[in-house]
Amino acid sequence: MxxxxxxxxxxxxxxxxxxxxxxxxxxxxxxxxxxxxxxxxxxxxxxxxxxxxxxxxxxxxxxxxxxxxxxxxxxxxxxxxxxxxxxxxxxxxxxxxxxxxxxxxxxxxxxxxxxxxxxxxxxxxxxxxxxxxxxxxxxxxxxxxxxxxxxxxxxxxxDGALRTFPVIVLRHAKAMPRSEWDGTDAARPLTERGSRQAKSIVGPLRAFGVRKIVTSDAVRCVETVTPLARELDRKFVTTEKISQDAWEDGTDDLRHVVGRRVRAGKPAILCSHGPVLPGLLSEIALATGTIQGSYLSSAADLDPGAFSVVHLSSTNPGSGIIAIETHIPKV
Structure with missing residues (x-):
């Protein structure tokens, strides 16, 4: 859907x-x-x-x-x-x-x-x-x-809004529940269903021309983007700046990560965690001078493995978000 x-x-x-x-x-x-x-x-x-x-x-x-x-x-x-x-x-x-x-x-x-x-x-x-x-x-x-x-x-x-580039906010695929995991939260792996989700979204993500992959350093995020990285034959960048641990500790730096992607003007993915997604979408809005509203909350309310594609102007990213669309895996 x-x-x-x-x-x-x-x-x-x-x-x-x-x-x-x-x-x-x-x-x-x-x-x-x-x-x-x-x-x-x-x-x-x-x-x-x-x-x-x-x-x-x-x-x-x-x-x-x-x-x-x-x-x-x-x-x-x-x-x-x-x-x-x-x-x-x-x-x-x-x-x-x-x-x-x-x-x-x-x-x-x-x-x-x-x-x-x-x-x-x-x-x-x-x-x-x-x-x-x-x-x-x-x-x-x-x-x-x-x-x-x-x-x-x-x-x-x-409107002069035809040539665009996407910044895609991706929630990691289905991970093993905390209640069933004895290790650290950051080390929780994907479930079998999560692995299927990670494979199923490779095609849709490629459809938007993604070349840059930035992910939280948590295992569940890394495992989510690995199939895409293999398909593209590209390395991904891991960072604790968009991790849930850093977000909970107040040491995250979403603004820095989002700002680099907006300035680069290239199709990119940011893979992170449910609680972190609203902040990422908010930072994209701030970086592009977009009036914030309920549409951002909807775009951030993602199921595991789902992603929101934020389309920005290639010629003037500061002119605001052109469109947002949300994709939900069928797995």
Missing amino acids: TVRQTQNAHGKTQSPSSKWTDKAVYAAGAVVWRVVDGKLRILLIHRTKYRDVTLPKGKVDPGEMLAETAVREVHEETGIRVSLGVPVGVSRYHLASQKQKVVHYWAAEATDDAIRESTFVPNREIAALEWVSVKKASAKLSYPVDLEILDFFSHLVD
């Missing part, structure tokens, strides 16, 4: 949510964009079977979370590998079977390298790809629900 909480550049907060049920078909996709000669272009797909023009998207595979579905489907349909940016809405409509289809969309920039590496050729599913202006996209898209997504995307463009 994925719950999304979105704050736009005007400070308006929306909290749409969706529940996994057998009464709906879930899918995910993206508004893929690039800048050509200083002009914004949107990628449309011309589908062979349906003879329509739409945005790249597709159904969730078993065990997938929505973010990884979006990245996979964009690559399968267009040959372009993307990292997800700001969420741009959810479309809902009924299929011929009377089931509701729920499609989550993100903005996603197509880099020059990704386009050069694309191996797309017309096939039985996709007849053609077309890069067009936002205005032409509005005229060409076949379905009103796609136009609603494009309209939300256009507001991001107008």
Whole structure:
């Protein structure tokens, strides 16, 4: 399940949510964009079977979370590998079977390298790809629900909030209870379920282009990020500055850790503990000049293995939080 909480550049907060049920078909996709000669272009797909023009998207595979579905489907349909940016809405409509289809969309920039590496050729599913202006996209898209997504995307463009980077706040996966552990609290390991959670979130975290991993030095946090670090073939940074022990002792330094990540302007993860998360989200708000509100509390109220993605402006991080979305593992 994925719950999304979105704050736009005007400070308006929306909290749409969706529940996994057998009464709906879930899918995910993206508004893929690039800048050509200083002009914004949107990628449309011309589908062979349906003879329509739409945005790249597709159904969730078993065990997938929505973010990884979006990245996979964009690559399968267009040959372009993307990292997800700001969420741009959810479309809902009924299929011929009377089931509701729920499609989550993100903005996603197509880099020059990704386009050069694309191996797309017309096939039985996709007849053609077309890069067009936002205005032409509005005229060409076949379905009103796609136009609603494009309209939300256009507001991001107008607000200058399209190019972003994420700072992801991750709660460690399920750990052995204190009552069943004889060692120090910091040495508590993950349970079997926690290990499965840690593996299950690798795909969704990769979908946001994460390259930097910073974690509490507690064993349960280190074990949570280890599968991701292995998949990325990158080392993670451990620090007691965002640990629960330091937080309880009053020796933590959340501001220093968050400040470095915001200044770096690169996709990053901060893995910490339930009691510490509200402070981390608060420091992100302070570092970016964002008005604090209940949306921060919601983003910090995470189950084990869940994470909140905080999207910040790449060109002006101090302009405030662009959006926040929360992802909950299905394990």
